[in-house]
Structures are given as structure tokens and as C-alpha cells.
Amino acid sequence: MGKTTTIRMLSTLIAPTEGTAEVAGHDLVREPRRIRERIGYVSQAGGVDEYNSARANLTLAARVNGIPRAETASRVDEMLAAFELGDFADRPARTLSGGQKRRVAIALGLVHRPPLLFLDEPTTGLDPQNRANLWDRIRLLRASGTSVLLSTHYLDEADALCDRLAIVDHGVVVAEGTPAELKRQVASDVVTLRLAAADDAASPVEEAAALLEAQPYTREVRADGELLRVYLDDGEHALPSLLRVLEDRSLVIRSIALDRATLDDVFLHKTGRSLRDAA
């Protein structure tokens, strides 16, 4: 919530009601024109004129962004090649597949080689193959020195692509940092347990939670229905001791899993809700 609004504001589409920001070296409120020369913007809608070809779309975008006529054709060819659009460059964009159309949209945002590119949920609605393909392109962009501001509600995407990320919940930034930093704040590992219901004790989950909370290696314990999530730093070494403690109390484990902590865990830690509930 608030991601798209933030991007629309930073890309000069809507004026902020208060506050200041500097985008690509220029003040957002005073110099939106200078910013527009230095950014590319790819909205969720894409911004492709579906009744025209990728080539025509790109040519107009290049010219409007100030690329001289003499350079335009070669620049457009270059973009078509880079985004593997050559084979259907002259077909009306409405006949392209979702993944191809998304590539046209991103090429449109990049045709004038902006140092900063805004991508609003670029992989929403793409199949896994196209999604992986797009991830590679975004990594290439980053490697070539283009700053990319990307919004997503897939935390694995943020983890895979971002150097810095901010988690926004109900319009408020609840966490900010590198993915590694953020995960370290929670724990590096997480053990997920499912306990068998005991005959006498009212709730084995509560009992186990209290027990594990007291262990020296535990950072945090969260009960989620029948599931118990234990956050700790050195899962491989702590696991035997964790099992022993539960066994001593005759708590029966039905299943157990040890995973690296993910940004989902960060989100849960920061907001008290999983992203699934928040969405």
C-alpha cells in the first residue's frame, strides 16, 4: 500500500502535498522538468500504444525524449535487439504476448538511456520464465550503471534484485537496509515446527514456545496456529539442542524444517503479519 503513489510522486506524476525529495540530482518540487529528462518510468499499465508497433512506439519515445532524428533509427534498433523484440518489431503491440509487451514497455522507459529507471511491479502477471528473464535484464541494467527503483510485492524478488530496500506497510516505511542487514535483524535461520497435540497439556505450542524462548540461542519465537517458528542465528548447531529440550518435556514433533530466514520473516517481524495477510 502506497508503493505506486510513492513512485508516481517521485517520477513527477503527482505533486507531493508536503515534504521534499531530490531525484536524479534535482529538487522534485522546483525542477520536475529537469528530472523528467533524466528518468525512465514503466508503470504497471506499461504505457505501450497497443495499436502501434514496438518500433513506432520506441521511435516516438526516442524523439520526444530529445534524441536527434539521425540517431533515432539506430537507437531503436539497438533497443529492439537488446530486448529481443526484433522478430515482431513491426507488429501491432496488441498481438504480442504479455512477456513481450512488458519488454516493449521497459525498452520504452530506457530508450533515452536515463540514469534512473522507475519500475512499478514489473513482474506482476508474468509467468516464471518471463519473470526470470526480466530479473536478468534488471541485473544487467544495474551492472551497466543504471539505478533502478523497483516496487514489488514479491519479497523474493526484492531479495534477489535489490541492493537496498524499504519495506512499506500501510504507507509507512517499517524497515530499510540491504536484504542481508534486514535479515540479520531478525535472525539468519528459522526452524519451523509442527507439534503433535498432547493428551494432558492444553496447548503444546504454547508450552514449547515458552520453553524455546528461554534457550540462549533463540532470538524470537512466533506461534502461527499449529506452527511454531523459532528464529535463531546458527541453526545447524542449535538444532540438536533444540530437539533435545523438546524431547525432555515429551513434546512430540510431527515435522521440523530448518531454513534460511527470508524477507518474509523480516516482514512478519516488523509488522506482526505475514505478507499474505497484508495483501
Place this chain on the structure above:
Amino acid sequence: MLKHTALFLGYELRNTARNPVWPLFGILQPVLYMLMFAPLLANTTPGVPLSETLRQFTPGVMVMIALFGSMFVGFGLIREIRDGVLERLAVSPASRPAIVLGRILRDVIVLVLQALLIAAIGLLMGMRPSAPGLILMIVLMALTGVFASGVSYALALALRDENGLSQILQFFALPLILLTGILLPMSLAPAWMQAVARANPLYYAVEAGRALFTGRLSDGSIVVAFAVMLVLALLALRWSVASMRRLAG
């Protein structure tokens, strides 16, 4: 702004030229009016030859295309808003007025080509209009087109909804056309209707068109029509450009 207007105009014209079927289809109805309604009209006034009826009727058909051909251009713009095209342009350094002006110019060029086609059909049917009158009529028609396109784009930008736009346009289309006296002369209308017709800018355009076609170039209605349509065209331009600026900042 001029450079960007030329860019958008070129883009839109190439787009139209790739698919010229639609503008052709668009004038099919006026052509049918020429072929099927004009002879009918001729028979209501015995003694007047078809060529004379056509000189009265053709200017009306031209105003009709100017209105109907341009009134619905806003639908394309709503689709572009939905696809995010305008949003993308808004984030670019594109000149805001040029986004609208390029489109309106395209509409006017298509309109003039349609007008020439209608005039050609009239000529083939035996109509003999005054040559300077015909040229001036095409200019007047272009102004009417700028007005209709401008209003359509401005409404599209304000409503951003196909249903709303189509309701409003439908509501205005019929009275605007009936109260021009294109289909039946306003002299047949009751006094109150004639009074209302004087509030219809298209009425003046049609009156002036008839004067122009019959070569009465000093007729007072011509100056009035040009003045009215010029003012309306400028107002519509201003409104549509302002609406675009509101969307694009």
C-alpha cells in the same frame, strides 16, 4: 512545442495511414446521405433540380462529418489513458500542448480529406458549387473539426470513462444536427425551435456553407459563422490543453 506537435502529428498520421479503412468507413454514412437522402429531399421541392438541392445539402453533410467524425476521437484517448500511454508521456519531457495538438491536427487532416471526397461525390452528382466558396467551406469545416475534437479530448480527459463519454456525446449529437436544418430546413420549424437553433453554433456553419456554395460570398452569415467557429475552436483547444496539463502536470 511546435517540434513535438509535428512529432505527435507524424506518429498519428502514420498510424492512421496504416489503417485507412476506418476514416473511409467513417464517411460511408455521409456518402449514403448524399446518395439516398439528397434525391429524397429534391422531391420535396418540385421544380428545384437535384444539383441545386445538393448545393443546399452538401454543406450540411460536411458539417455533419466535421461533428460526427471528430466527436468520438476522445475514445481513443481514453484507451491510451488506460494503457498508461499518457502517463508515460507525462513523465517524459514531451510538450503537454503538443500531445493534444498533434492529435487534433491529425483529426483535421483526416477531416479535410473526407471533405474533398464528399465534394467530389457532389460534383459527380451534378453539384456546381462556387470554387472560392468550396475552399472557404473546407476551412470552416476544419474549424468545426478543431472544436469537436477539442471538446471530445477535453471530455475524455475529464471523464476517463467510455460510458460517460458516449452518454454525453449521444445526448448532444441529435439536437445539434436537427437544429442545423441539415436534414430538413429550419424554415419548417416552429418559432421556438428556430429560436433555439440560433443558439446552435453549427446552424451558422450550415447557413454560411449554403451561402458559400451558391457564391453569395458577401452574405453576412459567413462572417458570423467564421467568428463563432473560430472562437469555439480556440476555446476547445484551450480546454483540451488545460485538461492535458492537469493530467500531466
